[in-house]
Amino acid sequence: MNFQARITTAFQEENRRLKEAGGPRLTKTHLWQAAKVTSAAVTFWFSGANAADLDTCMKIAPLLRVRGQWLFDGTGPRHEISDDGGNEDHAPIRLVDAKASAGKGQIVFSDDITKILMFRRDWLAKNDAKPDQTIGFEVDGDSMTDMHIIDGSVVLANRRRTDPLSKRVYVVWIKGKLYVKELVKKDGVWWARSHNAEKADEYPDIEIDDPEARIVGRAFWCGFGL
Structure with a gap:
């Protein structure tokens, strides 16, 4: 050959x-x-x-x-x-193109080859995350700064973990857009909650009432440049 x-x-x-x-x-x-x-x-x-x-x-x-x-x-x-x-030690994780994904109801990955992150396989395994079921999502906005998820940071989400757990952070679809939010349950209803005390009025809880709303995966890591 x-x-x-x-x-x-x-x-x-x-x-x-x-x-x-x-x-x-x-x-x-x-x-x-x-x-x-x-x-x-x-x-x-x-x-x-x-x-x-x-x-x-x-x-x-x-x-x-x-x-x-x-x-x-x-x-x-x-x-x-x-x-x-x-390779044997590291696995590639692709970043989601959030702008391309918005409104489509499906994950669209960036075509930019520079937007591939490499993570150690043993570290991913410790987080019960398989490389082909892990996504990288770039955060846009300051609604989660009190949880140290800042504008421009990157969050990794495990797509195998879509069962909601209260007070855990997830990447979710709501009304055609991707969000990184904490999920909380009140009176039998799930809400997506932001964490920015200084701008609490700007970021009220969002009821997940859209029939097309879904959990993309549970967030388990956040990183950002210094």
Whole structure:
């Protein structure tokens, strides 16, 4: 199997897996952005006119969920021991494009390859979070500052944890928009609560009464730049 066949096979297999998982499609744009090459170079790879060097293969292999060495020359196993992307120690977590997602009722991931965060697999496992069921969400606004969730920070949410627990923080859909809020239950009704004492009047509790409202996942980490 030559390089053209290897990259074509890996590309098609990964997109079949993403389709079955309901995830966003991998495109050739992702590859040339990750490799920091031109779009024409990627076209040459798939046409068989040229092949990528080892350094380039190592950059794009995590997106294809294959080993860089195998992609380069076909030696060794095709996949790492772990089969959920990234490498043996770290897994890629994609950031949601909140603006693109708003109003659509579905998660839309950013096409910007720089908006992929790498987290240690053992740390994710300690939080009972699988990489392919974890999303990154960039916070827009100051409604949760009292819980140290500030404007511009990134929250990770576990999509496997959608059962509401009172006084836990979740990423939720409400009336076509994504929010990061604490959920509280009052008189049998669930509400999304903000935490900014200085602007409490601006952020009243939101009753989750929209039939299309749903919990995307429970938030378990927040990070921001200094």
